[in-house]
Amino acid sequence: MKIVKYSGDIVEFNPIKLKKSLLNSGASPLVVESILETIQNELYQGISTKQIYKMAFSLLKKASNSNAARYNLKEAIRLLGPAGFFFEKYIARVFESEEYQTKTNLHLNGKCVSHEVDILIKKDNEIAMVECKFHMGKDINTDVKVPMYILSRFNDLNKKRHTIFSGNELISKCWIVSNNRFTTDAIDFAQCSGLNLLCWSYPETINLKTIIDKNCLYPVTCLTTLSLIEKDKLLILNVILVKEIINNSDCLAKIGLSSNRIKNVLKEATELCKYS
Numbered sequence: 260m261k262i263v264k265y266s267g268d269i270v271e272f273n274p275i276k277l278k279k280s281l282l283n284s285g286a287s288p289l290v291v292e293s294i295l296e297t298i299q300n301e302l303y304q305g306i307s308t309k310q311i312y313k314m315a316f317s318l319l320k321k322a323s324n325s326n327a328a329r330y331n332l333k334e335a336i337r338l339l340g341p342a343g344f345f346f347e348k349y350i351a352r353v354f355e356s357e358e359y360q361t362k363t364n365l366h367l368n369g370k371c372v373s374h375e376v377d378i379l380i381k382k383d384n385e386i387a388m389v390e391c392k393f394h395m396g397k398d399i400n401t402d403v404k405v406p407m408y409i410l411s412r413f414n415d416l417n418k419k420r421h422t423i424f425s426g427n428e429l430i431s432k433c434w435i436v437s438n439n440r441f442t443t444d445a446i447d448f449a450q451c452s453g454l455n456l457l458c459w460s461y462p463e464t465i466n467l468k469t470i471i472d473k474n475c476l477y478p479v480t481c482l483t484t485l486s487l488i489e490k491d492k493l494l495i496l497n498v499i500l501v502k503e504i505i506n507n508s509d510c511l512a513k514i515g516l517s518s519n520r521i522k523n524v525l526k527e528a529t530e531l532c533k534y535s
Contacts, residue, residue, distance in 0.1 A: 263307045266398040272302060277315065284330035286319060294318045320483055325530035328481040328501075332471065333459060335481030336438050338490065343393030345494045347377045349478055350391050350436050352499055353467070354380045356474040360424055367423075369415030376416075380434075381424050387432035387455075388413060394439045401437045401458070403444035409435055410452050436467070475532040477501040482531075484524045489514055501528045 260272040274295060281291040298314050320327035328335075339346040351361040359380040366375055378389035390409050392401045413433040420427050435441075435449065437458040449456045459467050471477065479485070479493045479501055492514040498504060504511065505528050511521045 260302050260306075261304055262302075262311065263305055264398070265308060269305075272311075274299065277311070280330065281315060281319070284319060284326040286322060286326045286330075290319075290322045290326075294322075323530070324483045324527040327483050328477065328527060328531050331481050331483070332468075332477065333438075335478050337395060337397070338480035338487070339438075339478060339494070340393055340395050343391060345499065346393045346438060347391045348497070349476075349499050350389065351378050351380075353436075353470060353474075353476055354378070354389070356470070356476055358382060362423060365423070367416055367421055368419065369412070370418040371415050374412050374416055379423050379430070385432065386423060386428050386430050387434055388416065388430050389434040389436060392435060392437040394437065397439070400440045400442050401435070401445055402442045403448050406435055406445050406449045406452065406454050406456075409433065410454060413454075438467075475502055477531055479504065482524060482527055484520070484527045489516070502532045504528050505532060 261269050262272045263269055277298070278291060278295055281294060282288070286294070294315060297318060298311060301314060302311075316327055316331060319330050336346070336349070339349055347363055351363050354361050359382045361381075362379045363377065364375070365379055366373055368374075376388050377391045380387050380389055390412075392405055394401070410433070413430070417430045420429055422428070423430075432455065433453075434455040434457060436456075440458055441449070441456055441461060446456060446461065448454075456462070457467055477500065479498060480490045482490070482501060485493075493504070493510060496510055496513065498507070498510045505525065508521060508525055511524055516524065
């Protein structure tokens with residue numbers, strides 16, 4: 260059965276790949292087999308991966324809101340756009356979960372010109388700059404021009420001392436973080452130049468997906484019991500992570516949710532983050 264990807268490419272339907280993604284959502288093997296059977300009965304020649312995704316998400320949601328939320332994770336990160344401002348805040352939370360100090364949206368003077376830096380992080384007295392490359396399109400990859408450009412900015416900034424966390428500090432490392440993927444050339448250039456890359460599936464073992472799952476860093480945009488408008492209201496209140504709702508349920512009342520809906524959201528949030 261031929262299906263059409265987001266990019267327009269035509270490929271063979273891979274039930275094993277779909278099964279793996281469903282199992283990764285936390286759904287039981289029995290539920291996954293049932294969903295697979297239903298979807299395979301609905302397939303037709305030329306169906307889009309977008310339509311398959313919608314069917315899978317809808318069927319998962321009927322079985323478990325939290326499983327559907329986890330399945331929707333990559334799309335939820337995309338909903339932190341379109342400008343990427345909330346994505347930068349989210350990535351700061353990711354580094355904080357790894358015991359980094361963080362500061363966002365700073366203007367620093369380099370040796371030659373001034374620069375706007377997305378995030379600055381500090382750990383073990385070492386400071387790094389983090390540049391976030393956010394893409395709304397699902398198939399847009401970060402190519403080699405991006406690390407080449409960011410390397411030149413890093414080289415300008417690390418030639419001067421700055422007052423960031425305390426004073427008289429050097430920026431000694433540079434990270435580039437993307438919600439999508441890096442091209443092979445971008446990875447090769449970064450490795451050769453000493454830049455650190457982080458995206459959905461890179462590096463292979465410790466990537467954005469594995470860090471999110473390990474530390475329960477699910478963004479509020481993945482919750483199925485909230486509308487898009489309600490999610491935006493939480494982001495504006497600086498509530499970025501699902502577990503921040505669990506620790507501060509008052510924010511749900513602030514955005515106008517009834518007590519019954521607050522219970523439903525907290526139930527999904529608690530199951531998603533595997534709180535006891």
